[in-house]
Amino acid sequence: MIETKPFHWSFYAFVPVTLVMLFLDSKWLLAQGLNGQMLDNILVPLYCYAMYRTMPDERLKKIMLLTIPVSAIGEVFLSMGIELYTYKFGTVPIYVPFGHAIVIGSGFQLLWRAGVHDHASVIIRRFLIFYAALFLGVFWVFGDSFTVLLGLLFFLGVFAMKQRVIYMFMPIFVLFVEFVGTAFGCWSWSPKPFDFMSTTNPPMGSVMFYVYLDMIVMMLGSLWVARRMRINENAYVLEAKK
Secondary structure, three states, X not given: OOOOOOOOHHHHOHHHHHHHHHHHOOHHHHHOOOOOHHHHHHHHHHHHHHHHOOOOOHHHHHHHHHHHHHHHHHHHHHHHHOOOEEEOOOOOOOHHHHXXXXXXXXHHHHHOOOOOOOOHHHHHHHHHHHHHHHHHHHHHHHOOHHHHHHHHHHHHHHHHOOOOOHHHHXXXXXXXXXXXXXXXXXXXXXXXXXXXXXXXXXXXXXXXXXXXXXXXXXXHHHXXXXXXXXXXXXXXHHHHHO
């Protein structure tokens, strides 16, 4: 169980910092003659580093570190490869993978709060009902068939993981970033994914990508830890033979 810790200032700063950073990358600001994306490419990694320093153990620090390259690969594939969404300049901004690490770090900070683990089953049940209603609601109102597909994958991913409660919190941060980013024109989702589905901008089911990103990162993190243990064990054996 993760040790309960107080919120760090980087958690409280998530909402205002996200608003400022995405505003800097907005189409409106670019139209005024300022390319704020260059500032984001410096400031977001610095904020990510500040949050990284708050992680309570090395395992969670590894998760944040691994999130950056894994999400960068995923971003290039999803946005520039199959074009599910497109960034303002057509390429993935440098700050975006660091933003993914910030979202995951914020989710873990919520997980540290007292009472979360004691009420995990109630939290999971209520949030799953909410997300199911959200996904079906946007399909009913807006005909968002893409979110139905992503929603099914979201639930499959959640039930495949042992630590499910973290995935109840993560979508809150994801949807906030998605709504603000698309509103400012930092990126936009294709209205016709795969040419036969329809979606909103942003799709509510986009939270699914973070679940699978975290699954990949957790698996890589386990391999990393196992490799370090083997290296340390081999070093111990060599030392003992001397």
